[in-house]
Amino acid sequence: EVQLVESGGGLVQPGGSLRLSCAASGFTFSSYAMSWVRQAPGKGLEWVSSISSGGASTYYADSVKGRFTISRDNAKNTLYLQLNSLKTEDTGVYYCAKDTPGSSSYHKGQGTQVTVSS
Numbered sequence: 001e002v003q004l005v006e007s008g009g010g011l012v013q014p015g016g017s018l019r020l021s022c023a024a025s026g027f028t029f030s031s032y033a034m035s036w037v038r039q040a041p042g043k044g045l046e047w048v049s050s051i052s053s054g055g056a057s058t059y060y061a062d063s064v065k066g067r068f069t070i071s072r073d074n075a076k077n078t079l080y081l082q083l084n085s086l087k088t089e090d091t092g093v094y095y096c097a098k099d100t101p102g103s104s105s106y107h108k109g110q111g112t113q114v115t116v117s118s
Helices: none
Strands: 003-007 010-012 018-025 034-039 045-051 058-060 068-073 078-083 092-098 112-116
Touching (some): 003 092, 018 112, 034 068, 034 078, 045 068, 045 078, 045 092, 058 068
Parallel strands (some): 010 112
Antiparallel strands (some): 003 018, 018 078, 034 045, 045 058, 068 078, 092 112
């Protein structure tokens, strides 16, 4: 059974930073691309970033490019998202996902709340 457990969310002031982690189990982590998606209050899911299975290639939504960094540690079966220069519009629930949105093996976790507020 695929399990994705996110952690690291919280309340931060605008301009602040957070580091999200996602512990993966139940599948061969190193064989899959991984992604982060988010959902702002009252809005639909938004793709944030993806990383290739080996970590060599990364992709970002324009809204977070230059501020967020996705990475992974295949030895630890863990995905990360470094969030810098946070804005109020970054508030939402952040989900770790196996593979990329739209793929047949896509599966997302339960999410971690990020709130950016002064």
